[in-house]
Amino acid sequence: MRTFLRQVRALVKLSFIELWRRNDIFAMFVLALALMVPLSMSTPFGAKGATRYLDEAALLLVWAYSLFISLGTGARLFPPEFESRTVYTLLAKPISRGALLVGKFAGAVAASWSALAFFYAMFAVASLMRGGFGYGADFVQAFVLHLAFSALAVAVSLLGSLLVTPSANLTLSSIALVAMFFFGRRLPAYADTVSAPLSWLVRAAYAVAPHAEFFDMRQRVVHGWGGVEWTVFLAVLGYAAFYVVALLSLSAAVLKRKKL
Amino acid sequence: MSSSANAVDICCVSRTFGSVKAVDGLSLTLAPGEVMGFLGTNGAGKTTTIKMVLGLIPPTEGVVSVFGGDPSRASVRARIGYMPEIAYYYPYLDARELLSFYGGICGLDPGVVKRRTGELLEAVGLAEAAKRPLKTYSKGMLQRAGIAQALLNDPDLLVLDEPFTGLDPLARIHFRELMRSLRAKGKAIFFSSHELGETELLCDKVAIMKQGRCVYQGPVKDIAGDGGTNLERLFLKKLEDAK
Numbered sequence: 001m002r003t004f005l006r007q008v009r010a011l012v013k014l015s016f017i018e019l020w021r022r023n024d025i026f027a028m029f030v031l032a033l034a035l036m037v038p039l040s041m042s043t044p045f046g047a048k049g050a051t052r053y054l055d056e057a058a059l060l061l062v063w064a065y066s067l068f069i070s071l072g073t074g075a076r077l078f079p080p081e082f083e084s085r086t087v088y089t090l091l092a093k094p095i096s097r098g099a100l101l102v103g104k105f106a107g108a109v110a111a112s113w114s115a116l117a118f119f120y121a122m123f124a125v126a127s128l129m130r131g132g133f134g135y136g137a138d139f140v141q142a143f144v145l146h147l148a149f150s151a152l153a154v155a156v157s158l159l160g161s162l163l164v165t166p167s168a169n170l171t172l173s174s175i176a177l178v179a180m181f182f183f184g185r186r187l188p189a190y191a192d193t194v195s196a197p198l199s200w201l202v203r204a205a206y207a208v209a210p211h212a213e214f215f216d217m218r219q220r221v222v223h224g225w226g227g228v229e230w231t232v233f234l235a236v237l238g239y240a241a242f243y244v245v246a247l248l249s250l251s252a253a254v255l256k257r258k259k260l
Numbered sequence: 261m262s263s264s265a266n267a268v269d270i271c272c273v274s275r276t277f278g279s280v281k282a283v284d285g286l287s288l289t290l291a292p293g294e295v296m297g298f299l300g301t302n303g304a305g306k307t308t309t310i311k312m313v314l315g316l317i318p319p320t321e322g323v324v325s326v327f328g329g330d331p332s333r334a335s336v337r338a339r340i341g342y343m344p345e346i347a348y349y350y351p352y353l354d355a356r357e358l359l360s361f362y363g364g365i366c367g368l369d370p371g372v373v374k375r376r377t378g379e380l381l382e383a384v385g386l387a388e389a390a391k392r393p394l395k396t397y398s399k400g401m402l403q404r405a406g407i408a409q410a411l412l413n414d415p416d417l418l419v420l421d422e423p424f425t426g427l428d429p430l431a432r433i434h435f436r437e438l439m440r441s442l443r444a445k446g447k448a449i450f451f452s453s454h455e456l457g458e459t460e461l462l463c464d465k466v467a468i469m470k471q472g473r474c475v476y477q478g479p480v481k482d483i484a485g486d487g488g489t490n491l492e493r494l495f496l497k498k499l500e501d502a503k
Contacts, residue, residue: 002367003367004367006364006367006368006370007364007365007367009364010360010361010362010363010364010365011364011365013361013364014350014353014361017352017353017357018350018352021352022352084346084348084349085344085346085348086348086349086350088311088314088316088342088344089342089343089344089349089362089406089409090365091314091316092314092315092316092337092340092342092419093337093342093362093365093366093413094334094335094337094338094365094366094367094413095334095365095366095367096334260311260316260317
């Protein structure tokens, strides 16, 4: 167990170093500034009451950028190892493919979470500068569910990285998750308007694809509707955990059969 | 896993990829404290054999064992150090971070990794460049970083794929001395190479591969130094005979 933990820790550290030494960090600072400046003004653009909509836009940007980081980090976990053949050196060490997968996943999740925490912290700081941080449990729930979604996105792109090319993986993963985020809740209604077999496909997609919209609490936070029931909150976390475990199990099966 | 077993035992091993037989009926042994040069032209089956010794791919037929155990098991690989032919590592890490990373992957105690890192960077001549990112390293420096990572877990068996690639003459001499000192400590060394001169200087025995089959294996002292035969001549003769 101690060996396993040391292996996971080494892989987590590697993912962290990679993320924070790439140019992504500069883009993050620029975006953070872009969020901070308008949000920190009490009457942005001279329009009273506009802050709520700026908050919503800012949180949407946080979603977009964290999705980009999560998918990008997950998608980069294995292809460079195979391309540069460092995977041989890695697997020649006393590490199992399962431990490698878990460590890589944990590293990508930790790196993505650090970026997400940075964004939420910037959002909170901007709100404070405007004259007080008015969010409570709803904000905590939104943040935690966003973390769970980020882990789910990493697991999706990790599986994709073992099956298709990096560009195809990023494109397909982004389309699937963004489509579910915006249109997921409307799929059953859409299925009723089309005939078979398209309606079957839409219903199958609704049943199988991870529902990104379950994790989105922006409206509740921005409009002050309060948090969701804690049982609902825990159920959504369980939903994310189920998908992560299922996706990692599939990834493990693919990695085991991967030709070296 | 027996500690008194041969370092490497390859018994009637074949490996096919589709219709291509990359390794065909190979048998060889390597005892602790021995150095074996694994020679052959490109596509002779050397890298495939190395992958089987490392447990990365299983043989289609036959048995490969390392210290009496199956190298696909992590506990067996804990006794192996491997240096790949093409030494691409993580370009954003420096040499110290690279060794720290591989030390973690080997499950070594952080204190041991720190101590070994200092010793090995000194031994391979990278101590002064230890804090430079690997992307700024020359091919020879990357090769030396590769040697250091292979030795990190103090392995009983070293598997080296083309270890002389990119090394300048001084580094080669240094590397040869390092390998001899490891042999003196009872470590087994199994390496593939196209460098016949280096192989003759370093090895106790050689195996020559051609199109997946072993066409010769024997001690270097039987073929070298008599004025009439040397490894280069033997290599050419065996490849010619195997036509």
